[in-house]
Amino acid sequence: MALALTLTPSSVAVGQTFQAAVTGAAPAEVITFTYDAAVPQTVIADALGNASVTFTATTAGAVTAAGPTSGAATATLTITATNCVVTLTSTPANPAAGQPVTLTATVTCDGTPVEGATVVFATTSGSLGVGVTTAAGQATLTTSLLPTGLNVVTATVIAATTTCTCIGISASANVTVTAASDCVVTLTSTPANPAAGQPVTLTATVTCGGVPVTGATVLFATTSGSLGVGITTAAGQATLTTSLLPAGANVVTATVIAGTSTCTCIGVAATATVNVTAAQNCAVTLTTTPAGPTVGQPVTLTATVTCGGVAVPGATVLFSTTSGPVGIGVTNASGQATVTTSTLPVGSTVVTATVLAATTTCSCVGVAATATVTVGAAPSCAVTVTSTPAKPATGQPVTVTATVTCGGVPVPGATVLFSTTSGPLGIGLTNASGQATVTTSTLPVGSTVVTATVLTATGTCSCAGSSGTGTVTVGAPTGLTALPACYRLNATPLPWAFATATFTATGATPGATVTFHLDGPAGPVVCTAVANASGNASCTATLNIGQVLFSGYTATSGGVSSSSTLSICLT
Structure with a gap:
């Protein structure tokens, strides 16, 4: 079959692109296109014997396409007089199917951008849309509807x-759309145009064949380094909120670093x-601590003053309510x-923080912020009792903890008596968290009710005499016992060093080696330890990103094994 050569368009202006396309070639035949002084272009014909290239017009003349099997064909390019x-x-x-593609048409008259020109973008399937040129002579259109394969897009004025005759002038471009990859990551930010220091929520959506991927670990980063890590929800979305992005354009990348899916998602990213x-x-912001105080409880009001996002030190701030002034403060180096x-x-009180004086390039005097403080009635005193471990063996040390709170706020410095029906166990003093503890190994086998009674305490509550109880059930000796373990994410969680966990077992033979396995006794070994004189063994291991997916572990020693849980540390 002889070659047939078509130029589209066949009449162009200098500098405009045109497409040279042949039909009738042998499938897979190598077709060479030549035009003027342009570098010859070689294309392999498709299964239908079609091949095409794009040239930029320089002069009028012949365009030739030739193949070793089908011979040669020539067409004449005409240069229009228009400028x-x-x-x-x-x-x-090279976009993937469904990926947004931005088409940019540039219209010039004698090399000068043409502003306000209306450009229609179209393919052989019909119109894609219309754009209007900017002062730079550029009209753009973004579409995600181009199908897989070669799409010849034409932009026509x-x-x-x-002063030029531009109407009807056009240009074309080939957009080859590849099939969508199995795993797709998209990234959005809210708000779209934040101010410096304003929190920005980044949302990465991970899908596999269009289906959300749950539980994937996504790393958010900029060229300056990591911003943090998020885990995708049932909707396939992982989010991270940051207020650290500097002014200007920040390219943020969301990369999947772990995920269980039928797709290969690890390493897939979006920007x-x-x-x-x-x-x-x-700007002035006002916060209160605590958020929900009770009557008589001290409340700290904090006003932060910034100029262009930078802290303003030395500013005088008046704090007031509708009842009058509350006090005056001066901003520190943090504003x-x-x-x-x-x-x-x-009840609810609206507090106002107003800048009275400030030395800064901003006009801060008179700028104010408000916050509503809701004060509750005087609180009551509460005592709760817990014990660790939850199910001790006889002779095993048990730590009993009493937590004393006043309206939900910890009461430090309270004296607490711990006792059973058999007598006192000891006395503890609450710390800043309102917790007092005693440790005992004398509790008998069976269930024992431990009572914690506040002997003395200071604060807005009347805590003296308040008490709480907890039941400790002591079991018979069981030998080797694995205790619950938890892991903490490393400061920089890398796939091979993602987290750190400490594993502990009691009841081992003193001097015996205890081996800690992930999952069951046959699972991977994470560390080993030698039991001390009390039969306790403990070791710390670095876990990779896959090992944190195990929900339990097993301690083995001398043919005996004991299993317990493995989870993320909550405190």
Whole structure:
């Protein structure tokens, strides 16, 4: 079959691109296209005997296509007299199906951008949409509807006001769309245009064949380093909120570093550009601690003053309510001024922080912020009792912890008596967390009710005499016992060094080696330890990203094994 050569368009302006396409070639035949002084282009014909290339017009003349089997064909390119030139590009160059593609048509008249020209973008299947050129002469259209395969896109000027004859001038470009990869990651940010210091929520969506991937670990990062890690939900979304992005364009990348799916998702990534604008001139924020105080409880009011996102030190801030002034504070190097008061009444009180004086390039004087403090009624005293381990063996040390709170707030410095019906176990003093502890190994086998009674305490509550109880069930000796273990993520969680966990077993033979396995006795060994004189053995291991997926572990020694749980540390 003889070659047939077609030029599209066949009449162009200098600088405009045109497509040279042949039909009638032998399948897989190598077709060489030549035009003017342009570098010859070689293309392999497809199964239908079709092949095409794109040239940029320089002069009028012959365009030739030749193949070793089908011979040669020639077509003549005509150069139009108009000085209007249209060029068309696409980004990205090789998109996947469903991926947004931005088409950019540039319209110039004698090399000068043409502003306000209307450009229609189309394929052989129909119109994709219309764009209007900017001052740079560029009209853009973004679409995700191009099908898989070769798409010839044409940009045609349908209206323009210029000294050139631009209407009808067009350019074409080939956009080859590949099949969508199994695993797809998309990344969005909210808000779209944050100010410096404003929290930005980054959301990565991971899908496998269009189905959300649950439990995938996603690393969010910029060129400056890691921002943090998120885990995808049932909707396939992992989120991270940060207020550390600097002003300007920030390219954020979301990369899947772990995930269980039929797709190969690890390493798949997506990027998004977050444009952070400069912060407003002067900003004041007001926070209160604690969030829900009770009457008579001290409340700390903190006003933060910034100028363009930078802390303003030395500013004088007046704190007040509708009842009058609460106090005056001066901002420190972090731009924070604080006042503490215990005079706020029961109910909701609106507190206002107003800048009275400040030395800064911003106009901060008079700028204010408000916060509502809801004060509850005087709290009651509560005592709760817990014990560790939950199921001790006879003779095993048991730590009994009493937590004393006043309206939910820890009471430090309280004296607590621990006792059973057989008599006192000991006395403890609550720490800053309101917790007092005693440790005993004298509890008998069976269930024992332990009572914790507050002997003395200071605070807004009347805690003296308040008590709580807990039941400790002591079992008979069982030999080797694995205790619950938990892991903590490393400061920089790498796939091969993702977390650290400490494994502990009791009841081993003193001097015996205890081996700790993930999962069952035949599972992978993470570490070993030699039992001390009390029969206790403990070791710390670094876990990779796959090992943290195990929910339990087993301690073995001398042919005896004991299993317990493995989970993330919550405290």
